[in-house]
Amino acid sequence: MLPLADIIKLDMLALTDEELKSMLARFADLDVALLAEKVETQEMMDYCRSLGFTLFQGNFLSKPEPISGKKISANKLVVLELLNQLQNPDSNLRVLEELVSRDPALVFKTIKLVNSAFYRPRHEIESLGHAMTYLGLDAMRGLASLLAISGMSDKPDALRDHALEKAKLCEQMGACVNADDAPVFYSVGLLSTMDAFFDQPLPMLLENLMLRADIKDALLEKKGVLGLILQATESIQAGAFDAIDWPGLAAFELTPAKVQEIYLSVLEWQSHVGDDLELLA
Secondary structure, eight states, X not given: OGGGOSEEEEETTTSOHHHHHHHHHHHTTSOOEEEEESOOSHHHHHHHHHTTOOEEOSSGGXXXXXXXXXXXXXXXXXXXXXXXXXXXXXXXXXXXXXXXXXXXXXXXXXXXXXXXXXXXXXXXXXXXXXXXXXXXXXXXXXXXXXXXXXXXXXXXXXXXXXXXXXXXXXXXXXXXXXXXXXXXXXHHHHHTTHHHHHXXXXXXXXXXSOOOHHHHHHHXXXXXXXHHHHHXXXXXXXXXXXXXXXXXXXXXXXXXXXXXXXXXXXXXXXXXXXXXXXXXX
């Protein structure tokens, strides 16, 4: 069957280094792409790349690559400060508009994205204030956070896509818990990926953010209903369905069938918004 294959996938955790190199020698003359499965760290991905792999699957994207003895770069500090202010529960639309307007690129991306076919505004959005009024405070907070994080050029687009999927999945499942708090669930999903974007431990990053106690408990210890939804989302993304607290989700009518329905709708949503974000890159 090998001569008919376009892609050969190898499980990195199931093979010894000797077995891996032996297999690669067998495939050397084949016109195939090599896919490394269960890549758990950036170091492992770099090693696989050196062996000729061009496709990767695994958790390496959502894990931070620790930077010993180095501070967060200046541009990331600006993003972190922006996230801090965006998550301030005391902020209002006027304060948020003044904050976002400090970054012309963020203003442009926000207006451009809100004018996209996905949001379907009845009239063209021509200003940041108009966009924020159209979206509302909570939705704008989540969108600006996503655009700020995804603008960091040293991170792959796949990490942005992973964060986008995670945030939206948290939001949609959270809406079944409490529709009014859906934006809070979105923020929890998005903020849980910050360690991978900033290459710093999440507890350290959260020390500098003005967050509600229940949000921090969910992010650090998976406590409360926010933690329940976050844990379920992470399990879904990892394919670890047995690790999901199904009895806990059942209390909010989140059955396996309902969760599957939500996940498929998130993938469809992500395909549209992802295309729009690519155009803004």
